[in-house]
Amino acid sequence: MTVTPPSSPSSSSSPSSRERILARIRAAVAEADDAPAPTRDYLVSHIPDDPAAALDLLHRNLTDYRATVHRITAAGLPRLIADVLEKHGARSVAVPDGLPREWLGATDAEARGDEGPLSARELAATDAVISGCALAIAETGTIVLDAGEGQGRRALTLVPDLHVCVVRAPGQIVASVPLALPRIDPTRPLTWISGPSATSDIELDRVEGVHGPRKLEVVLLLAG
Amino acid sequence: MSRTHLGMPSFPPFPEAAGAAVHNATLRANLRHATHTIRDRRAVAVAELADWDRLREAGRQIKDHTLRHLDRYLEQLESAVTAAGGTVHWAADADDANRIVADLVKATGEREVVKVKSMATQEIGLNEALAAEGVSVYETDLAELIVQLGDDRPSHILVPAIHRNRGEIRDIFRAEMGNWGRAARDGLTDDPADLAEAARLHLREKFLRARVAVSGANFMVAETGTLIVFESEGNGRMCLTLPETLISVVGIEKTVPTWRDLEVFLQTLPRSSTAERMNPYTSMWTGTTDGDGPRAFHLVLLDNGRTEVLADATGRQALRCIRCSACLNVCPVYERAGGHAYGSVYPGPIGAILTPQLRGIQSEIDASLPYASTLCGACYEVCPVAIDIPEVLLHLREGVAAQGGKGHRMEKAAITAAGWVLNRPGALAAGEKLLTATRALHPKSPPGAGAWTGGRELPELPARSFRDWWRRNRR
Incomplete structure (x- = not known):
């Protein structure tokens, strides 16, 4: 298997296409009116600046898109995770690097670390994955993964059929998309998740569950 | 210059094609059901945001600003993608783009490609071009899969198989899946959940063995070199994550200047498109990342008439x-x-x-x-x-x-004649007299065989002209 290394000179892109396109653009807009940068008078957030309200809204919106949502404190987390895995009959679970080991303290499901790393086929034969997240957005019911500590490579949270995702409240919850973007590093591989996999391709009716995890269980980990 | 290829052979003019389509009762029922469902849901999703009009205006401004300085932002994008480990290619037209992608695929030694739904690659007819080079292309979006298996054409930007109802989809899956890979199970029903499950099983083996993926992108951020794909099913994530080589073909107008600009479109696109607060999955990647996702990333910037x-x-x-x-x-x-x-x-x-x-x-x-x-x-x-x-x-x-044409020549002649008559009161009065006197003989619709006359009825002429009435009644 040969893979074109990213640094290889592009054999097929003729420099002339590049210059031609850029020249055409310059000619096309030469006489155009000035188009100033946007005014951005839209709202930064649509809800009051209140962590409890944001937590409730996140909970509601996640549920609305068919994620199952739990609230728990740290002491109860291992038991909850064990129960969720058992409920779905998950006997093996992928464990991203950096996931707190105590989270798996109560389950007897087989923990599969990613040091190997796990191949796509091994992941497909793994029942569940547990991860943390980078951020959650209340207004849209969205969880953002950035492949950081406790989240693992993108494949880990994609291939197994059950994703259990832990969100720390209130620290990881923001109200809105405009408040989320400054806290996200665009150079990392990012996955924004709003409910389990779904499709509207059959008669524009939403059906849950296609290629991504068909079951999404979100644990809101409360301080205290 | 040669005109742009949009991936389709020659078609009959719209009135002819539409004239046939409106007599297809199944098609009309499918479309009516689907468009009305999404229409109402979109209105609800948009109404949730009190500042919708301002978001819309900001979206317009961002796009206009980008287009005004597109040369600058494309160069910035190219530098950022290259710095992040990607390779940027420029394609002036469809042939250019197809050749670049075919060469990149062949260089990997692979003969199979999994594909994320993309308008740009449909526009350039990439699947056909790759097939001609001996490369099998597997569409992985559910609707695209329905279109591909049914040897059909897409009929909607978001839901290319919107013209198919669940019963038709079941029949296509039953008949065709086995010819392309894993067959649909016996007794497949037309329940959408059952159909989605069939697609999951059919495509999973392809995802797990795929080494090359082709995608488009919804946005490209010039300042960071980040590409973004909005999707629902997870097939996009599979294609963007599991293969070793990723080739993205993207129209040059998909550029936005800054990371912050996404705050507008992340709010307006899902609500406008699928009527959701947010679509289930959005992937963002910047070049390549060690140990996560494709090791090689190629961005093909497409002009093709833009x-x-x-x-x-x-x-x-x-x-x-x-x-x-x-x-x-x-x-x-x-x-x-x-x-x-x-x-x-x-x-x-x-x-x-x-x-x-x-x-x-x-x-x-x-x-x-x-x-x-x-x-x-x-x-x-x-x-x-x-x-x-x-x-x-x-x-x-x-x-x-x-540029003229039959209908427009007739229209011009009619307007010229009308102008002549209206400028001559005597001729107008004589004409009106003649017309009212011959009322019973008038046809119901205007003469001529064009689309304009075919769709209209002549107004019924009164017994006497206004000018005649005025002369008799003004006192």
């Missing part, structure tokens, strides 16, 4: 389009005619202004598209980047009229 659209002061607003398809879902013409009648991968109101600009108005189908509208303006109302589609339609009609 710079010509950009040169038209009225028409260039079509390049703001973020392909949400809200305009299709509200259009009374699209709802009845369906997407195939537009003879392009871009159907509906946006297609009626984009296709003739990308391909030119020389062919009959392209010259007919600016007329595929009632000018009701619903498309403009729902557009999240405020493209004034009726304005561009009228602008394009001027172009079609200026």
Whole structure:
């Protein structure tokens, strides 16, 4: 298997296409009116600046898109995770690097670390994955993964059929998309998740569950 | 210069294709059901945001600003993608792009490609071009899969198989899946969940063994080099994550200047498109990342007629389009005619202004598209980047009229004759007398065989003309 290394000179892109396109653009807009940068008078957030309200809204919106949502404190987390895995009959679970080991303290499901790393086929034969997240957005019911500590490579949270995702409240919850973007590093591989996999391709009716995890269980980990 | 290839062979003009489509009862029922469902849900999703109009205006401004300085932002994007480990290619037209992608695939030694739904690659006919090079392309979006297995054509930007109902989809899956890979199970029902499960099983083996993926992108951020794909099913994540080589073909107008600009489109695109607060999955990647996802990333920047659209002061607003398809879902013409009648991968109101600009108005189908509208303006109302589609339609009609043709010659002759009569009161009065005297003999519709006359009835003439009445009654 040969893979074109990213640094290889592009054999097929003729420099002339590049210059031609850029020249055409310059000619096309030469006489155009000035188009100033946007005014951005839209709202930064649509809800009051209140962590409890944001937590409730996140909970509601996640549920609305068919994620199952739990609230728990740290002491109860291992038991909850064990129960969720058992409920779905998950006997093996992928464990991203950096996931707190105590989270798996109560389950007897087989923990599969990613040091190997796990191949796509091994992941497909793994029942569940547990991860943390980078951020959650209340207004849209969205969880953002950035492949950081406790989240693992993108494949880990994609291939197994059950994703259990832990969100720390209130620290990881923001109200809105405009408040989320400054806290996200665009150079990392990012996955924004709003409910389990779904499709509207059959008669524009939403059906849950296609290629991504068909079951999404979100644990809101409360301080205290 | 040679005109742009939009991935479709020659088609009959719109009135002819639409005339046939409106007599297909199944098609009309499918379209009516689907467009009305999404229309209502979109209105609810949009109403949740009190600042929708301001988000819409900001989206318009961001796009206009980007287009005005597109050369600068593309160069910035190229530097950022390259610095992040990607390779950037420039494709002036469809042939250029297809050759670049085919060469990249062949260089990997692979003969199979998994594909994320992408309008740009449909536009350039990439699947056909790769097939000609001996490469098998597997569409992985559910609707694209339905279209591909059914040897069909897409009819909607977001939901290419919108013209199919669940029973038809079940029949296609039963008949065709086995020819391409894992067959559908015996006893497959038409329950959408059952159909989605069949697609999951059919495609999973392809995802797990795929080494090369081809995608498009919804946005490219110039300052960071980040590409973004919005999706629902997870097939996009599979394609963007599991293979070793990723090739993304993206129209140059998909650029936005800054990371912050996404805060507008992340709010407006999902609500306009699938009527959701947020679509289930959005992937963002910047070049390559060690140990996570593809080891090689190629970005093919596609012109294919876009710079010509950009040169038209009225028409260039079509390049703001973020392909949400809200305009299709509200259009009374699209709802009845369906997407195939537009003879392009871009159907509906946006297609009626984009296709003739990308391909030119020389062919009959392209010259007919600016007329595929009632000018009701619903498309403009729902557009999240405020493209004034009726304005561009009228602008394009001027172009079609200026290049002449049978209908327009008759129209010109009629207007000239009317001008002559209206300038001569004596001739007008004589004409009116003659017309009222011969009322009983008048036809119900105007003479001539054109589309204009075919769709209209002549008003019934009163027993006497107004001027006659005025003379008798003014005292």
